[in-house]
Amino acid sequence: MEESSKLALDRIDRNMLRALQKDGxxxxxxxxxxxxxxxxxxxxxxxxxxxxxxxxxxxxxVSPVSVGLGALVMVGVVLDRSTPESFAAFEAAVGAMKEVLDCNLVAGDFDYLLKIRVRDMAGFNLLHGRQLITLPGVRQIRTFFVLKEVKDNAPLSF
Incomplete structure (x- = not known):
């Protein structure tokens, strides 16, 4: 969205967006x-x-626990090459994985940060062994099991 589009929002638009974020x-x-x-x-x-x-x-x-997806896992991924082709191949493969809720290209220690929902640690172990380590171009994976979700999907502040 262009900067000029942001200027098209008046007070009423902003109030509507805030209200809809709270209750769609x-x-x-x-x-x-x-x-x-x-x-x-x-x-x-x-x-x-x-x-x-x-x-x-x-x-x-939807409440993840209510549908049997109680484990939240953050996964940092380092690719073996930083080329447009390797990024595209990785992104296409991750896009097809239903367990991956979010995939972000990031700056820092990882190339990508994935947010994954699974049933439990055993479910993640299967996903890791069958899919994550076989993703195109993956050199390294670092896994972080979320112990407590302190803030999730907060509304935007504008």
């Missing part, structure tokens, strides 16, 4: 009342925010 299921009429505009205006603004890419998705946040 809020009824249009309730959102309109909250930001002090008509329901029709609120609907038009919400549609514009979606069309312009300010809102990228609306979805339910």
């Amino acid at each position: 299921r809020i009824a249009n009429a309730d959102l309109a009342k909250l930001v002090n505009v008509s329901a029709a205006t609120c609907h038009r603004r919400t549609q514009r925010l979606m069309e312009e890419g300010f809102i990228t998705a609306v979805r339910a946040q």
Whole structure:
């Protein structure tokens, strides 16, 4: 998103975005009342925010434990080469892995940082042995088991 797009947000847009981050299921009429505009205006603004890419998705946040995915693992990955081709091959392979929630190219000790959800340590051990170490171009993997999620998926502050 361009810097000029950020300037297109007025106070009402920002208040709408903040409210939608807290509750994506809020009824249009309730959102309109909250930001002090008509329901029709609120609907038009919400549609514009979606069309312009300010809102990228609306979805339910599922409790990982409730669906048997209680173990959160952060994995630092170092590739053997830093080329566009090796990055692309790694990213394509990771993109196909359902266990990987996030994959970020980072600066520092690792090339990539992965956020992975599995059932338990045994589940991670299988994933590690069958998929992670066979990913294209992987030279080194460092694994960090999350003991406690202190803050997760916090709303953006703007």
